[in-house]
Amino acid sequence: MKLANRTILVTGGTSGIGLAFAQRFLQMGNTVIVTGRSLQRIEEAVAGSPGLIGLAADVSDPDSVAKLAETLRADYPTLDIVFNNAGIMHEYDLFDERITAGQLAAEINTNLTGTVYVTQALLPLLAARPEAMIVNVSSLLASVSVANAPTYSATKAGVHMFSDALREQMRESGAWSATSCA
Numbered sequence: 001m002k003l004a005n006r007t008i009l010v011t012g013g014t015s016g017i018g019l020a021f022a023q024r025f026l027q028m029g030n031t032v033i034v035t036g037r038s039l040q041r042i043e044e045a046v047a048g049s050p051g052l053i054g055l056a057a058d059v060s061d062p063d064s065v066a067k068l069a070e071t072l073r074a075d076y077p078t079l080d081i082v083f084n085n086a087g088i089m090h091e092y093d094l095f096d097e098r099i100t101a102g103q104l105a106a107e108i109n110t111n112l113t114g115t116v117y118v119t120q121a122l123l124p125l126l127a128a129r130p131e132a133m134i135v136n137v138s139s140l141l142a143s144v145s146v147a148n149a150p151t152y153s154a155t156k157a158g159v160h161m162f163s164d165a166l167r168e169q170m171r172e173s174g175a176w177s178a179t180s181c182a
């Protein structure tokens with residue numbers, strides 16, 4: 001797997017695991033674009049990592065994802081790796097009646113639906129590139145459940161199966177010889 005001179009998008013790359021990967025990818029000689037919702041976090045990430053490119057985008061919002069895809073097509077047409085990392089985990093008890101529908105949906109819309117939106121929006125760009133790759137960040141909790149994160153576990157299991165099916169679609173379409181998921 002070639003990991004130098006690539007153009008890499010890391011969603012949710014303004015903190016935590018995403019930022020750590022983005023910084024490592026930069027050191028390895030890649031063009032790296034990170035996204036997130038908070039402009040302040042984007043500014044902090046870019047200021048702390050010279051060369052890093054920051055774009056605001058909410059993966060759970062299809063209009064925001066479409067805008068991101070448009071910007072990438074226009075300004076970074078060599079994009080060839082997408083690291084679907086944006087994710088949130090809420091710990092809660094389903095017996096707690098104060099938990100709202102919005103809170104329940106947030107993890108699904110970010111972790112699972114967001115991964116699907118970003119993938120679909122960027123497939124045309126990636127399909128035109130040799131050796132393109134999509135990496136979807138799942139979790140151990142996709143296969144091992146814990147009581148306090150039921151929706152999170154479901155979203156990550158969904159990401160796992162989405163990645164498997166995506167690999168099959170790519171194989172069938174002949175678009176790429178391989179894809180990876182974490």
Ligand SMILES: NC(=O)c1ccc[n+]([C@@H]2O[C@H](COP(=O)([O-])OP(=O)(O)OC[C@H]3O[C@@H](n4cnc5c(N)ncnc54)[C@H](OP(=O)(O)O)[C@@H]3O)[C@@H](O)[C@H]2O)c1
Nearest residue numbers: 012013014015016017036037038058059060085086087139
């Ligand atoms: N930490 C762990 O132990 C662990 C273990 C296994 C898997 N993971 C997975 O690894 C990934 C990163 O986790 P982390 O712990 O590094 O998280 P984190 O530090 O909380 O960072 C999450 C990143 O995602 C962004 N984000 C959240 N919602 C978003 C949205 N709707 N649209 C775009 N960006 C969004 C955040 O920025 P904004 O809030 O500004 O949008 C931030 O940049 C997640 O997918 C997580 O499920 C984490």
